[in-house]
Amino acid sequence: MSVTNPSETVALATPDAPASAPASTRRPRRGLLRGILGNRKAAFGACVLLLFGVVALAAPLLAPGNPSLITAIASQPPSLEHLFGTTAKGQDVLALTMHGARTSLLVGFVVGAAATLVGLLVGVASAYFGRVIDDLLSLVTNVFLLIPGLPLLVILAAFLPPGIGTVVVVLIITGWAGSARVLRSQALSIRSKDFVAAAVVTGEHPLRIMFREILPNMASIVMSTFLACVIFGIGAQAGLEFLGLGDASVVSWGTNLYWASNDGALFTGAWWAFVPSGLCIALVAFALAMVNYAVDEVTNPRLRTTKKGRTRA
Amino acid sequence: MSTTPILEVTNLRVEYHGDNRQVVAVNDVSFSIGEGEIFGLAGESGCGKSTVANAIMRLLKDPAEITGGQIRFRGRDLLAMRGEELRRFRWKEIAMIFQSAMNSLNPVMTIGSQMVDIFTTHEGLSVKQARSRSAELLRLVSIDPVRLDSYPHQLSGGMRQRAVIAMALALEPSLLIMDEPTTALDVVVQQEIMAQISDLQRQLGFSVLFITHDMSLMVELSHRMAVMHSGRLVEMADAELMFASPLHPYTLSLMNAFPPLTGPRVRLTGLSDSVRATDGTSGSCSFHVACPPDRANCSGNIPDLREVQPGRFVAEHPRTSIEGTAA
Amino acid sequence: MRFIVRRLAFYLLAFWVSITLNFLLPRFMPGDPVTRMFAQAANKMQPHQIEQLRQLFGLDERPIWQQYLTYVQNIFTGQMGVSISRFPTPVSEVIGSQIGWTLLLGGTALVIAVLIGNLLGILAAWRRGGVLDSVFPPILVFVGSFPYFWLAMAALYLFGVVLGWFPIRHAFDAGMTPDLSWTFVSSVATHLFLPALTIVLVSIGGWMLGMRNTMIATTAEDYILMAEAKGLTNNRIMFRYAARNAMLPSVTAFGMSFGFIVGGALLTEVVFAYPGVGYQLLAAVQGLDYPLMQGIFLTITAAVLVANFLVDIVYVRLDPRVRVS
Numbered sequence: 001m002s003v004t005n006p007s008e009t010v011a012l013a014t015p016d017a018p019a020s021a022p023a024s025t026r027r028p029r030r031g032l033l034r035g036i037l038g039n040r041k042a043a044f045g046a047c048v049l050l051l052f053g054v055v056a057l058a059a060p061l062l063a064p065g066n067p068s069l070i071t072a073i074a075s076q077p078p079s080l081e082h083l084f085g086t087t088a089k090g091q092d093v094l095a096l097t098m099h100g101a102r103t104s105l106l107v108g109f110v111v112g113a114a115a116t117l118v119g120l121l122v123g124v125a126s127a128y129f130g131r132v133i134d135d136l137l138s139l140v141t142n143v144f145l146l147i148p149g150l151p152l153l154v155i156l157a158a159f160l161p162p163g164i165g166t167v168v169v170v171l172i173i174t175g176w177a178g179s180a181r182v183l184r185s186q187a188l189s190i191r192s193k194d195f196v197a198a199a200v201v202t203g204e205h206p207l208r209i210m211f212r213e214i215l216p217n218m219a220s221i222v223m224s225t226f227l228a229c230v231i232f233g234i235g236a237q238a239g240l241e242f243l244g245l246g247d248a249s250v251v252s253w254g255t256n257l258y259w260a261s262n263d264g265a266l267f268t269g270a271w272w273a274f275v276p277s278g279l280c281i282a283l284v285a286f287a288l289a290m291v292n293y294a295v296d297e298v299t300n301p302r303l304r305t306t307k308k309g310r311t312r313a
Numbered sequence: 314m315s316t317t318p319i320l321e322v323t324n325l326r327v328e329y330h331g332d333n334r335q336v337v338a339v340n341d342v343s344f345s346i347g348e349g350e351i352f353g354l355a356g357e358s359g360c361g362k363s364t365v366a367n368a369i370m371r372l373l374k375d376p377a378e379i380t381g382g383q384i385r386f387r388g389r390d391l392l393a394m395r396g397e398e399l400r401r402f403r404w405k406e407i408a409m410i411f412q413s414a415m416n417s418l419n420p421v422m423t424i425g426s427q428m429v430d431i432f433t434t435h436e437g438l439s440v441k442q443a444r445s446r447s448a449e450l451l452r453l454v455s456i457d458p459v460r461l462d463s464y465p466h467q468l469s470g471g472m473r474q475r476a477v478i479a480m481a482l483a484l485e486p487s488l489l490i491m492d493e494p495t496t497a498l499d500v501v502v503q504q505e506i507m508a509q510i511s512d513l514q515r516q517l518g519f520s521v522l523f524i525t526h527d528m529s530l531m532v533e534l535s536h537r538m539a540v541m542h543s544g545r546l547v548e549m550a551d552a553e554l555m556f557a558s559p560l561h562p563y564t565l566s567l568m569n570a571f572p573p574l575t576g577p578r579v580r581l582t583g584l585s586d587s588v589r590a591t592d593g594t595s596g597s598c599s600f601h602v603a604c605p606p607d608r609a610n611c612s613g614n615i616p617d618l619r620e621v622q623p624g625r626f627v628a629e630h631p632r633t634s635i636e637g638t639a640a
Numbered sequence: 641m642r643f644i645v646r647r648l649a650f651y652l653l654a655f656w657v658s659i660t661l662n663f664l665l666p667r668f669m670p671g672d673p674v675t676r677m678f679a680q681a682a683n684k685m686q687p688h689q690i691e692q693l694r695q696l697f698g699l700d701e702r703p704i705w706q707q708y709l710t711y712v713q714n715i716f717t718g719q720m721g722v723s724i725s726r727f728p729t730p731v732s733e734v735i736g737s738q739i740g741w742t743l744l745l746g747g748t749a750l751v752i753a754v755l756i757g758n759l760l761g762i763l764a765a766w767r768r769g770g771v772l773d774s775v776f777p778p779i780l781v782f783v784g785s786f787p788y789f790w791l792a793m794a795a796l797y798l799f800g801v802v803l804g805w806f807p808i809r810h811a812f813d814a815g816m817t818p819d820l821s822w823t824f825v826s827s828v829a830t831h832l833f834l835p836a837l838t839i840v841l842v843s844i845g846g847w848m849l850g851m852r853n854t855m856i857a858t859t860a861e862d863y864i865l866m867a868e869a870k871g872l873t874n875n876r877i878m879f880r881y882a883a884r885n886a887m888l889p890s891v892t893a894f895g896m897s898f899g900f901i902v903g904g905a906l907l908t909e910v911v912f913a914y915p916g917v918g919y920q921l922l923a924a925v926q927g928l929d930y931p932l933m934q935g936i937f938l939t940i941t942a943a944v945l946v947a948n949f950l951v952d953i954v955y956v957r958l959d960p961r962v963r964v965s
Contacts, residue, residue: 139650139653142650142654143653143654143657145896145899146651146654146896146899146944146945146948147654147657147658147899147941147944148898148899148900148902148903148940148941148944149899149900149903150899150902150903150906150907151902151903151906151921151936151937151940151941152661152937154921154925154933154936154937155661155662155665155933155934155937156665158925158930158933159665159666159930231785235787238787238789238790239787239788239789239903239907242787242789242907242910243907243910243921243922243925244922244925244926245925257787257789257790257793261793261911266793266796266797266801267801269797269801269802271797274790274793274794274797275794277790278786278787278790278791278793278794281785281786281787281790282782282785282786282787282790283785285785285786286781286782286785289781289784289785290781293781367865370869372865372868372869375768400871400872400873401871402871403868403869403870403871404869404870404871405871408869409866409869411862411865411866412862413862416861416862416863417862417863417865417866418863418866419863419867419880419881419884419885420863420885420960420961421884421885421888421958421959421960422880422881422884430870430872430876430880431870431871431872434870434871434872434873434876435871464960464961466960466961477866480870
């Protein structure tokens with residue numbers, strides 16, 4: 001996969017998620033939000049994301065018209081007229097990059113939300129019902145985690161009809177398992193808490209227990225899983241499109257890179273054709289990762305880097 | 314009992330630095346332990362007694378900091394020790410037994426290699442020599458030396474704690490700190506371990522700083538003892554004397570918190586924590602003491618210890634006389 | 641032992657799922673892709689080869705369970721059909737001639753990234769707030785945010801095209817015959833450098849941060865405190881007590897990440913035209929070579945499962961608690 005594996009990021013970022021849960025669970029969510037807003041990493045990440053969001057929304061205003069149209073002389077380096085230069089076909093790279101943000105961010109966030117949702121349903125159901133259901137769901141989750149993502153993406157994308165919809169579906173299929181694993185272990189630790197046992201004893205409906213008792217206490221882990229899934233979605237989409245498995249007529253950061261590579265930008269020295277899109281993917285992923293680390297630091301104070309070094313003998 | 318003190322703690326103060334507040338965990342605590350003496354330190358969870366132990370071992374980590382006082386060991390300033398000097402000092406002079414043997418043993422190393430590395434590091438022995446010394450130590454605490462090759466999870470709870478005791482005695486330290494050494498064990502094993510420690514102490518003659526919340530256990534073992542509350546010492550005296558006639562109300566409530574095994578049934582009195590909480594002057598809560606007999610008078614800070622009889626110290630307000638209760 | 645057997649059963653199950661998925665995909669996605677492929681391939685194929693392909697994709701009219709049995713049997717005897725893009729070479733032969741390069745690239749990069757990343761993580765956690773702990777993580781996370789293939793493109797452009805320090809494509813100089821001579825080995829090494837470097841750069845941050853975080857959790861354990869009280873040397877506490885325990889979750893993560901490293905290696909190969917299965921995968925996608933795509937999928941899955949199994953065996957060696965139970 002191109003960027004990161006959702007399970008890996010989350011798992012690595014919170015190695016002791018179940019163990020640290022008692023400290024962070026049942027803490028009012030307002031505290032979490034305030035902590036995140038006051039965190040420098042989070043502020044940086046949020047600003048970058050906001051900037052990209054605005055550019056994506058305003059792309060039709062900032063760069064009117066179809067960005068794929070040939071509007072200039074081919075392979076021009078950045079100039080006042082074309083700030084990011086032009087492609088080997090004579091398209092404006094800046095327009096392609098801004099319009100590319102629309103597709104890439106949309107796919108990334110849709111995949112992130114859907115994969116998290118699937119993972120959440122599987123994880124919470126697994127933890128709540130336990131026994132056979134847990135064994136079964138965990139088995140499926142682990143199998144999906146183990147099958148290498150990119151080759152699976154490739155055969156799925158190759159057999160399904162090409163298009164953005166396929167890309168989204170395929171990414172959800174390959175991306176949900178990581179979040180399910182993380183969310184299951186968190187849900188499991190909450191499931192074993194006394195207040196859940198109390199709810200079960202008082203005869204509350206399972207759905208109510210899952211959504212009103214367990215879920216609210218998973219806010220931070222759901223959030224970081226979602227962010228990791230978005231990172232996965234954006235990166236994996238770019239990887240698929242780079243291999244030519246996306247819809248090459250749609251403008252996105254991945255297809256921009258595909259065309260740049262196909263047109264030999266590397267060998268003609270047209271660095272401006274592939275730098276902007278790649279940098280955008282990295283910046284968005286980095287911003288998301290920063291917000292994610294901030295969530296982690298707020299909920300798990302031990303990971304915070306203290307100013308003063310530890311005094312050791 | 315004590316002749317020349319081996320350990321002297323004077324006006325020790327330890328603070329924990331939080332994000333926006335500081336907590337004083339140990340405040341102006343002074344005591345000394347004599348050669349061959351068993352000194353008990355009692356108090357409820359969170360009163361700062363483990364912090365005192367970790368301060369003596371110089372094991373306090375970042376949010377905790379020693380902000381005042383002195384710790385001297387045979388005249389050497391412990392707080393001035395740095396790096397290599399401190400490393401050599403630890404375990405050779407003062408060894409420590411931690412609360413849970415399960416957690417204080419490295420789960421992925423055999424008992425043997427965890428004992429061997431004491432000898433190889435401190436005495437430069439070869440692994441072979443170190444192993445035979447370790448085997449002797451295990452025999453000393455009546456564990457079969459074949460257990461050298463066992464991993465901690467393969468031993469029973471009592472055996473693990475005995476292995477830890479063997480490790481603590483490896484370099485024949487002059488002071489042994491025991492931080493609730495038997496809390497994680499059941500009562501029968503607890504008694505066995507305490508008897509063994511007591512035997513070993515008579516045999517080898519080391520001094521002990523014994524920390525626990527179990528007053529009866531403490532009286533059984535200690536020569537002298539002190540009671541700690543909210544980071545302050547409230548009473549210090551000969552163990553049996555204090556047990557027979559506690560002077561401070563907190564000492565009394567701590568004793569009452571344990572049911573006697575014989576005699577008529579009595580209602581247990583708690584540590585009346587609520588007294589501290591209901592006091593209006595928040596912000597300095599850690600200084601307040603619970604004084605069940607006379608609540609009106611204990612809203613202030615816990616005062617310094619005052620010698621009311623030779624060798625008998627109690628924290629009391631000068632104007633209140635509780636001397637009448639003394640035997 | 642029971643642990644190992646259970647894991648083995650699990651990997652077999654995972655492999656069975658992959659085979660079944662491979663079997664079902666062309667049968668439940670009828671029409672377009674496979675028909676297009678046949679249209680393209682028909683004129684250069686022998687009739688028996690077409691028949692074999694039809695069987696592979698379920699276009700013969702046998703009942704589905706019969707097809708399935710034949711399919712599974714074929715997979716386990718290594719018969720995955722004939723490659724279309726490299727007609728008439730069988731798929732197994734195409735993959736066999738290239739998997740070595742992928743293993744070399746992926747293996748080298750993985751070992752380097754794991755060793756350096758974990759070491760950095762150990763040191764960063766040991767000196768909280770030190771240079772290593774405050775400077776490296778954000779930089780590595782930023783570098784790790786780039787897609788593998790983009791970093792590969794940038795490295796190729798900068799060090800290969802502009803500076804000319806390293807060769808820009810293939811695994812060794814053209815015209816060489818593979819042997820164990822110094823010139824050949826050094827040619828392989830210089831060709832390996834850039835692709836391996838990009839994989840290391842992208843993946844090292846994850847290892848470092850993962851190790852750092854588990855190390856921090858581990859240093860709060862009582863046995864670290866006791867080791868310190870024992871007056872052991874800093875290095876011994878750091879490696880033999882803290883890192884040795886913190887390593888255990890890292891080993892599990894190591895297994896889990898194989899699939900992702902492989903994915904990264906595949907894309908990196910594409911950029912550098914490195915003759916491994918990843919580069920072949922691109923050719924397969926472009927040439928609508930479905931048998932080869934499926935063959936590569938199964939081979940890589942099998943490789944990842946075997947690697948995970950090996951990791952399990954190592955884990956049992958490392959954690960005495962699993963060994964006994």
